[in-house]
Amino acid sequence: MAFEGILFDVDGVLVDSPHERAWRDTLEELMRGPWKDLAARSRYTPERFDTAVYQEIVAGKPREDGARAALEYFGVPDAAAHAAEYGAAKQAKILGLIRAGAFQAFPDALRFVLDARDMGLPMAVASSSKNANELLARIVVPEPMPGIRPDPLGKEPGTTLVDLFDANVCGRTFPxxxxxxxxxxxxxxxxxxxxxxSLVVEDATSGVQAAKAGGMRVIGVARLGDEELLRAAGADLVVTSLDEVDRDALARGTLARVKKAA
Ligand SMILES: [Mg+2]
Known part of the structure; x- marks a missing residue:
């Protein structure tokens, strides 16, 4: 069946955003300071909060769910009662990082979005993050894109990533x-x-599971060496870069990897 549209997660798919750093730095600061006593009664150490833990436990979830899951993972007593404080402190931290410009778009994702647009596929962005729109609006689409024909969109100068999508539910509250x-x-x-x-493009296991639960097909983008996790979550195709997705197959409604040059 041909694809009628593509739905993109934002963090870790389109944008190399500073969420992981914000979650990690915030917890470290809490545990060193106001939560010192809690830290002593948990199995938290800064080293244990690595990328694999972030991807599996926190990534993709609404803020307070992610906060609670992390605190539970580290065995923090009364995790649910502390989730709101952790989530709020993380939000303050990430806003600082966003305003400092501590992020960029993934070039392979920009190429993929522009190619899909050329195919005439409607596209939406669908991030649980309330910060996604601010990130997307701060990324100006390069003109011309490296490796892409000039003026691929006939777009206005200063077009930002958020302008490339036909629908946007980022940050909207769902049940x-x-x-x-x-x-x-x-x-x-x-x-x-x-x-x-619909085709969903996701990097987190929770997002792959969400797409499959919705009866959609999913490309899992494993930028962090987590191919197995995404496959286990049900991704139909797992790639480490969206450059690996075969565009001709995509246009026909199938998912395949580009053949490597011999
Ligand atoms: Mg993500």
């Missing part, structure tokens, strides 16, 4: 967060496409 499918079903509805004819 249930990922791994439930609500956000992707909402994005498909806004785009006017059927879930079963």
């Amino acid at each position: 249930r967060g990922k791994p439930y499918p609500d956000i992707f079903l909402g994005a498909a509805a806004d785009l006017g496409v059927r879930p079963e004819a």
Whole structure:
């Protein structure tokens, strides 16, 4: 079945955003300072909060769910009661990082979005993060894109990443967060496409699970060496870069990896 539209997660797919750093630095500061006593009664150490833990436990979830999951993972007593404080401190931290410009778009993702646009595929962005729009609006699409024909879009100078999408549900509150499918079903509805004819591009296990729960096909983007996790979560194709996705196959509604040059 041909794809009617593509739904993109933002953090870790389109944008190399500073969420992981913000979650990690915030917890370290809390544990060294106001939560010193809690730290002593948990199994938290800064070293234990590595990228694999971030990807599996925190990434993709709504803020307070992610905060609670991390605190539970580290055995912090009364994790649920501390999640709001951790989530709020993390939010303050990431706003500082965003305003300092501590992020960039992934070039392979920009190429993929522009190619999909050339194919005439409607596209939506669907991040649980309330910060996604601010990130997307701060990334000016390069003109011309390296390796791409000049003026691929006939777009205005100063077009930002957020302008490339036909629908945007980032930060909208849905009844249930990922791994439930609500956000992707909402994005498909806004785009006017059927879930079963939608393609989701995700980097987090919770997001892959959300897409599969919505009856969609999914590309898992394993930028952090977590191919196995994404495959286990049900991704239909796992790549380490979106440059690996075969564009001709995509246009026909199938998912395949480009053949490596001999
Ligand atoms: Mg993500």
